[in-house]
Each structure stands twice: as C-alpha cells, then as structure tokens.
Amino acid sequence: MINREIKKDRPSLSKEQIEKHKDFSGVLKQAQQIPLWKNKWFWGSAGVAVLAIIASIVLLQREPIDNSEQQVNQDHSPSAAIDSSYQTAWVDNNGGTYRFKYGAELKIPADAFVCNGEQYKGKVQIRFKSYHDYADILANHIDMRYDTAGEARQLETGGMFDLYAFGEKGEAVEIADGKSIIVEMPTQNDEDFNFYYYDTTIGEWVYQGKANTLIAEGNTKNEKQQRSISGHQKEKLYAAREDCQKKIIDLRHNQPIKPTEKAETDFQFKLDIDLHAFPELESFDGLEMAFHPSVPNNKHKILKQTWSDMRLHVIEKGVLYELELKDGNKKERLRVVPIGESDLWNEKMKAYENWEAEFENEKEKLAQIEAEIQKQKKEIIEAQRNNEEARIERLNPEKVKDTVQDLSSFIKIRASIDLLEEQQKVFVQNGQVKIVNPKLQAYNSLRRQYEVPRTGRFNCDRPVEYPEKQKVQAVFAYNDTLKFDQVVLIDEKKNTTFPYIMKEFHSFGYHPKHNNIIFAFDKNGEAYYFPPNKFEQIDKKTDQFLFKLEPCRKDISSAEKLRLFISEQWEYAALAI
Amino acid sequence: MSFERYKNQSISLQTEQGKYHQSGSAIENEAAVIDKAKKDPKAFEPLYDKYYVSMFNYFYKRVATEETAADLTSQLFVKVLQQIQSYEHRGVPFSAWLFRIAYSLVNDHYRAKKKRVISVESDEVLDWLADPIVQNTAGDETQKIEWAMKAIKNLKKDQLDLVEMRFFDGLSFKEIGEILGIKENTAKVRCFRITEKLQKEWNKKSKRHD
Numbered sequence: 001m002i003n004r005e006i007k008k009d010r011p012s013l014s015k016e017q018i019e020k021h022k023d024f025s026g027v028l029k030q031a032q033q034i035p036l037w038k039n040k041w042f043w044g045s046a047g048v049a050v051l052a053i054i055a056s057i058v059l060l061q062r063e064p065i066d067n068s069e070q071q072v073n074q075d076h077s078p079s080a081a082i083d084s085s086y087q088t089a090w091v092d093n094n095g096g097t098y099r100f101k102y103g104a105e106l107k108i109p110a111d112a113f114v115c116n117g118e119q120y121k122g123k124v125q126i127r128f129k130s131y132h133d134y135a136d137i138l139a140n141h142i143d144m145r146y147d148t149a150g151e152a153r154q155l156e157t158g159g160m161f162d163l164y165a166f167g168e169k170g171e172a173v174e175i176a177d178g179k180s181i182i183v184e185m186p187t188q189n190d191e192d193f194n195f196y197y198y199d200t201t202i203g204e205w206v207y208q209g210k211a212n213t214l215i216a217e218g219n220t221k222n223e224k225q226q227r228s229i230s231g232h233q234k235e236k237l238y239a240a241r242e243d244c245q246k247k248i249i250d251l252r253h254n255q256p257i258k259p260t261e262k263a264e265t266d267f268q269f270k271l272d273i274d275l276h277a278f279p280e281l282e283s284f285d286g287l288e289m290a291f292h293p294s295v296p297n298n299k300h301k302i303l304k305q306t307w308s309d310m311r312l313h314v315i316e317k318g319v320l321y322e323l324e325l326k327d328g329n330k331k332e333r334l335r336v337v338p339i340g341e342s343d344l345w346n347e348k349m350k351a352y353e354n355w356e357a358e359f360e361n362e363k364e365k366l367a368q369i370e371a372e373i374q375k376q377k378k379e380i381i382e383a384q385r386n387n388e389e390a391r392i393e394r395l396n397p398e399k400v401k402d403t404v405q406d407l408s409s410f411i412k413i414r415a416s417i418d419l420l421e422e423q424q425k426v427f428v429q430n431g432q433v434k435i436v437n438p439k440l441q442a443y444n445s446l447r448r449q450y451e452v453p454r455t456g457r458f459n460c461d462r463p464v465e466y467p468e469k470q471k472v473q474a475v476f477a478y479n480d481t482l483k484f485d486q487v488v489l490i491d492e493k494k495n496t497t498f499p500y501i502m503k504e505f506h507s508f509g510y511h512p513k514h515n516n517i518i519f520a521f522d523k524n525g526e527a528y529y530f531p532p533n534k535f536e537q538i539d540k541k542t543d544q545f546l547f548k549l550e551p552c553r554k555d556i557s558s559a560e561k562l563r564l565f566i567s568e569q570w571e572y573a574a575l576a577i
Numbered sequence: 578m579s580f581e582r583y584k585n586q587s588i589s590l591q592t593e594q595g596k597y598h599q600s601g602s603a604i605e606n607e608a609a610v611i612d613k614a615k616k617d618p619k620a621f622e623p624l625y626d627k628y629y630v631s632m633f634n635y636f637y638k639r640v641a642t643e644e645t646a647a648d649l650t651s652q653l654f655v656k657v658l659q660q661i662q663s664y665e666h667r668g669v670p671f672s673a674w675l676f677r678i679a680y681s682l683v684n685d686h687y688r689a690k691k692k693r694v695i696s697v698e699s700d701e702v703l704d705w706l707a708d709p710i711v712q713n714t715a716g717d718e719t720q721k722i723e724w725a726m727k728a729i730k731n732l733k734k735d736q737l738d739l740v741e742m743r744f745f746d747g748l749s750f751k752e753i754g755e756i757l758g759i760k761e762n763t764a765k766v767r768c769f770r771i772t773e774k775l776q777k778e779w780n781k782k783s784k785r786h787d
Contacts, residue, residue, distance in 0.1 A: 002687050002688070002691055002692060002693050003691060003692045003693070004692075004693045004694075004695060004730050005641075005692060005693070005694050005695070006694075006695045006696075006697060006726050006729060006730055007694060007695070007696045007697070008697055008698075008699065008722070008726060009697075009698055009699055010696045012634075013633075013634075013637060013643065015630055017643070018629070018630050018633045018634070018637075019629070019630065021633065021643075021647035021650065021651075022625075022626075022629055023651070024622050024625050024626075024654075026651070027625065027651055027654045027655055027658065028618055028619065028621075028658065030651075030655045031618060031654075031655045031658035031659050032618070032658075206662070207665075
C-alpha cells in the first residue's frame with residue numbers, strides 16, 4: 001500500500017532555483033554510459049557477433065581452410081545446458097543461391113563483399129542462423145523485450161536471422177554498397193510484421209520497413225509466387241526522390257543568367273560606356289549593346305528620344321545590365337546585354353550550359369524515379385490482391401488443407417522435421433540440404449523475403465502485450481528448497497517468450513484458455529518446468545499461487561530438443577495426461 | 578467569482594478538444610530536432626532546455642524534496658536519450674512522450690518509497706470543484722478545501738492520476754490520453770465523472786451542515 005501525503009499550497013520554486021539543477025553534459029554522459037553487460041540485447045546480439053568473431057579466429061587458427069561444413073559453437077546462452085550453432089557456407093566471387101537448414105535460402109549476388117572498403121577477391125564464409133519460434137528464442141536466450149516509454153512489451157517474431165561474413169583469414173567482410181543479399185525463410189503466418197536490423201553501435205533495433213510474405217511456388221495450383229518490393233528498397237527509392245527534388249530546387253535557386261546571343265536580338269546599338277567603371281566589358285571585341293530579348297519591341301524606339309541622364313547598372317557582369325534613362329520626370333529602366341566576342345561571355349555561356357545539362361539530367365532522373373515508384377506501387381497493389389486471393393484459397397479447407405499455417409501447426413511441423421532429421425541424421429552440408437524432407441515442403445509453404453544490405457542480426461517482428469487474462473501473485477519453487485526469481489512463460493499462441501523477473505513484475509499473468517508452460521533454470525543451469533496441464537490447478541478465485549516446478553529430466557540442450565519437449569507437453573495437455 | 582471561472586473553463590474545454598498545447602509547426606520542428614539527436618545526442622540540448630523546467634515541476638509536485646525532483650528529472654532525460662532511437666514521430670508532441678516516461682518513472686518511485694506526494698493549490702482545488710450556481714463564501718471555501726484534501730487522498734490511483742494531470746498540471750485531454758494510453762474522450766468522460774461525483778458529495782455534505 002502506498003501512503004499518500006498532501007502538500008497544500010507548497011511554495012513553488014523559481015525558474016532560477018530549478019535551473020541550477022540543470023546539467024545537460026552530465027545527462028549526456030550518463031546516457032552514453034551503458035555497461036555492455038547491462039545492455040539488454042548484449043547476450044542476444046552483440047554477444048553473438050563478438051563470439052562469432054572470436055570463434056572464427058580460434059577455429060581458423062586451428063584448422064586449414066576448406067569448403068567443408070564448419071559448425072561454430074556458440075555458447076552465449078546464460079544456461080550452459082542449452083547450446084546453439086551457426087550454419088556456414090563458402091561463397092566465391094560469383095555469388096549464388098545457398099540453402100540452409102529449416103528452409104532458409106540466401107541469394108548472393110556476384111562481387112557482393114568488401115573488406116576495408118576494397119572489393120574482396122577471395123572466398124567468403126557465410127555464417128547463418130535462423131530463429132523461427134519460441135524454442136529458438138529460449139534456447140538462444142534471446143531477449144525479446146521491447147520497452148516503449150516504460151511499458152513492458154515483448155516482440156513476437158515472424159522469423160529472425162543472423163548473417164555474418166568472414167574472409168579467408170577470418171577477417172570480417174561487409175556487403176558492398178549497392179549490393180544486397182536476398183534472404184528467404186519460412187514464416188508462421190502472413191500477418192502484418194515489421195522488419196528490423198539490430199544496430200549494435202546504438203544497441204537498438206532499427207526499423208527497415210514492412211516485412212513481405214511470399215508463397216512458395218507450386219504448393220497449390222492457384223498459388224503464384226508473390227513478390228513485392230521490400231521496405232528497404234522502397235525507402236531507398238523515396239530517399240532518392242527526395243534527394244532529386246532537393247537538388248532540382250537547389251539548381252533552380254542557383255540558375256545562372258543565360259548570356260544573350262547576337263541572333264536573339266533584333267538590333268544592336270552602341271553606348272558610350274566608361275570602361276573604367278565596367279572593366280569586364282573591355283574584353284568584348286567590337287562591343288555593342290542590345291536589348292535583352294525580354295524587352296518588348298515597342299520599347300526599342302526610346303533610343304530615338306533624347307535623354308538628359310543615362311546610367312548603366314550591373315545585374316550580372318558581362319551578361320546582363322540595366323539601362324536607366326531620365327529626362328525631367330520621364331524615366332525608363334530597360335534590360336540590356338553586351339554583344340560581341342569575349343572570353344568572359346564564353347565562360348558564362350559554358351557555365352549556363354553546364355547548369356542546364358545538370359538541371360535536365362536531374363529532371364529526367366526524377367521522372368525515372370517517379371515512374372519506378374508508380375510501377376512498384378502497382379506491383380504492391382497487385383501483390384496484395386494476389387495475397388488476398390491466395391489467403392482466401394488457403395482458408396478454404398476443402399482446397400488446400402496443408403498450406404494453412406498457424407503457429408501451432410508451424411511448430412508441430414518443425415518439431416517433426418527435427419525428429420526425422422535426428423533419426424535420419426540429415427544435416428546441411430555445404431549449404432545444401434542433403435535429403436528432401438517431405439515435411440519441409442509444407443513447412444516452407446509460406447515464406448518471407450528480406451533484402452539485406454549489411455551483415456548483422458535481423459528480425460521480422462511485432463510487439464505483443466504480456467498475457468493478462470488471468471493474474472496471480474506467484475511464487476515459483478522446486479520442493480521447499482529452491483525459489484526462482486526469474487522464470488520464462490511460453491504461451492502456445494504467441495511466438496515469443498515472456499520472461500518474468502519477479503522484482504519487476506508484481507504479478508504473473510497468463511491466458512487460461514491457451515496452452516502455457518513455464519521454464520526456470522537454477523544457478524547450475526539445470527532446467528525446471530511447470531507443465532501446461534497443471535495450470536488448471538490454479539484456483540481462479542484466489543489471487544495467490546505457488547507454482548511447484550519439476551526438474552526437466554529430458555535433454556533440452558538444443559533448440560531442436562527443447563522444441564520436441566515443448567511439443568510433447570502440448571500433446572500431453574491435449575490428451576489431459 | 579466561481580461561476581465566472583466555471584464559464585471560462587467550459588469555454589476552454591470546447592475549444593481545446595482534439596488539440597495539443599502546441600502548434601503543428603512547433604511539433605514538426607521538435608521532430609526535426611529529434612531526428613538530429615538520433616544521429617548526435619548533443620543536438621538534443623534545445624529540447625532539454627525547453628522542457629527541463631516543466632518536467633522538473635511535474636516531478637516536484639509529486640515527490641517530497643527538490644533533490645528528488647532533480648534526480649528524477651535527470652533520470653528522465655537520461656532515459657529519453659537512451660531510448661530516442663525508438664521514438665517515432667506520429668504527429669504527437671514530444672512532450673507527450675516525455676510525460677509518459679515521467680509518469681512511469683514517478684510510479685516506480687512511489688513503489689520504491691511506498692509514498693506518494695500530492696501537491697495541491699487551494700485555488701486550483703476551488704477552480705476544479707467550483708459550483709456553477711452556488712456562490713461560496715470565504716468560510717465555505719476553507720471548509721471545501723479541507724474536505725477536498727481528504728477526498729483527493731481517497732481517490733483511486735487512476736482517478737488521482739487524471740485529476741493531477743488535468744486540474745493541477747493543466748494538460749489537455751488529448752495529452753492525458755497519450756500519456757495514459759487511453760482515448761481523449763475517455764479521459765474527458767472520466768474527468769467529468771470524478772468532478773461531478775465530488776461536486777455532488779460536497780453539495781450533499783454542505784446541505785447537511787446547513
């Protein structure tokens with residue numbers, strides 16, 4: 001219970017009193033001082049990157065370089081019982097298409113890599129790892145927290161992957177400017193997800209655009225491969241249009257005055273000009289003046305009149321002047337130009353022609369970008385229409401039962417692939433799946449495609465709220481001896497994990513109509529769990545519950561094994577065992 | 578006097594509907610500063626200067642000491658700078674985001690200290706609970722303020738949050754909606770209900786004494 005104290009008519013502080021506390025540099029310093037280990041994504045991303053580099057150096061020092069499969073062990077999980085690994089493939093300068101376990105496919109263009117700004121000529125080792133579901137998230141201990149203005153949310157994934165590239169000596173190489181690797185991988189549904197890149201320098205996910213879905217070719221007779229431009233491509237186009245528009249505006253503002261050619265003028269006349277005052281006109285061979293083409297013809301007769309005063313004003317030296325004529329109250333101001341051979345005139349004309357060429361070029365570029373944007377907009381509309389048609393078709397169970405994908409069927413299929421592969425010992429070699437797994441086809445039926453212009457960690461996700469349908473004041477324990485302060489809830493309907501650190505959460509929430517499972521680890525990394533069927537024991541009328549966790553006696557030391565274990569638990573719950 | 582105040586208040590409520598306490602161009606200018614700050618945190622300084630005093634006052638009204646308010650204000654801006662990359666400009670003033678983080682920080686502070694401070698001004702209370710018909714005497718006003726203090730102390734947490742933001746901080750309903758994650762109209766209706774309820778209770782109580 002929080003006590004309340006009312007302060008009535010409390011003397012207010014003056015602006016000066018308040019401002020004496022101001023210290024922007026102190027705030028700046030504190031904001032930049034996040035210890036690496038405290039960074040919530042360290043274990044999930046920077047850790048992966050750093051350890052991948054360390055692992056590669058160690059491996060490459062010990063082993064000769066060849067094209068065979070190298071399994072890079074990644075023990076970045078706080079739970080030592082859980083292990084994970086990268087899949088690798090060697091790529092030469094010609095690029096190519098590479099398939100990885102669980103249906104991921106990488107299309108790498110030719111000459112795709114650079115090292116220290118120079119194009120990389122040797123072979124490049126791609127290290128790739130895809131994460132698809134909560135088992136991958138938990139096994140790799142990926143922190144899916146998303147803090148928006150102090151509100152705790154979790155990111156639900158539609159597919160996540162790490163993509164790193166290393167040269168023959170283990171040096172990190174990057175994707176060249178203007179090149180992109182196309183990554184395709186299965187996803188559980190075609191709902192609205194965003195695509196993010198994890199920027200390790202700022203420790204944040206950076207929005208790349210909307211994630212696109214595409215349906216694998218040949219799954220059903222009416223399914224067409226759907227492709228639409230990725231958010232990244234779209235943003236690049238819009239940025240190019242903006243740049244182009246800015247440049248055109250800029251060019252317009254800086255348009256030079258076009259020097260007038262003799263042919264453009266009706267007649268020329270001589271003016272008695274003091275060349276000391278206008279030295280630039282001295283360079284004109286056979287200098288004559290003419291009216292600027294903008295001056296109406298009927299004004300030309302003023303030269304026949306007598307004027308008591310005549311002045312010349314510079315508008316642009318050697319190019320354009322203003323002739324001011326006065327006689328009593330009569331006054332005229334007319335634009336005049338010098339005519340004749342002159343280096344200055346030639347120089348100004350050249351500058352004008354250069355400007356004109358650049359201006360026309362930018363206009364043409366803008367027109368091309370506009371046309372491309374319009375074309376892609378049409379493609380998006382067409383893709384959306386096709387998607388919608390395909391979705392309707394998929395939802396018709398009579399037609400395409402196998403291709404309907406929700407999270408639970410997605411996980412079940414993947415768990416069965418794991419089992420089959422474990423039994424048949426099928427692994428990916430040199431980036432190619434050795435045996436075509438029949439289950440893989442259904443698993444691959446709905447895919448997402450990402451255009452990746454850099455290496456790093458990428459995620460297709462959306463924020464979801466913590467389950468709150470049922471809330472209890474919870475204690476998590478094993479026997480009377482072990483009490484857990486941190487547990488992880490998995491809700492079968494959400495493709496994420498929900499960690500509960502009981503110091504931060506004052507109650508534990510879950511959805512009573514969903515399958516749920518809780519995991520916890522002791523300090524030795526031993527896993528404990530609270531099975532889905534035991535959630536029924538929670539008395540909905542009481543607001544307190546002691547979750548008695550059980551030791552996890554099965555091997556869950558990899559994402560695959562963990563997935564099988566969870567999948568079994570869902571089955572037991574369905575059978576009410 | 579109170580009738581006039583009430584009239585003015587009702588007029589301002591009508592005109593402010595759907596609005597922030599800032600113009601569209603000011604909001605856009607802030608968005609431009611934030612874009613710069615995403616690349617270089619030093620560029621955030623103009624917004625730090627702009628909001629420092631108001632955010633300090635927000636905390637000062639809710640905590641026991643000047644030092645705690647200064648500390649929370651500092652924590653707020655540290656958090657803002659750490660999270661600025663995730664800020665997405667959606668046409669909402671930057672202040673709404675600031676208040677939202679401040680709201681969350683001050684709630685954490687209450688939980689840690691198990692104590693909530695509520696600073697009220699007598700005038701603000703009278704403004705808030707002013708009766709459109711009945712003109713109170715000075716004696717009535719003193720009694721009313723004392724009664725209101727107790728009533729405020731007994732408000733539910735979410736009611737108190739609303740009253741503080743609306744009547745003591747002077748935020749618009751749209752801003753309150755953004756901070757509390759509720760619709761503008763919901764904020765408006767809830768404020769109206771709390772006020773109406775308290776006015777009725779006060780009228781009942783004062784009639785009993787008559």
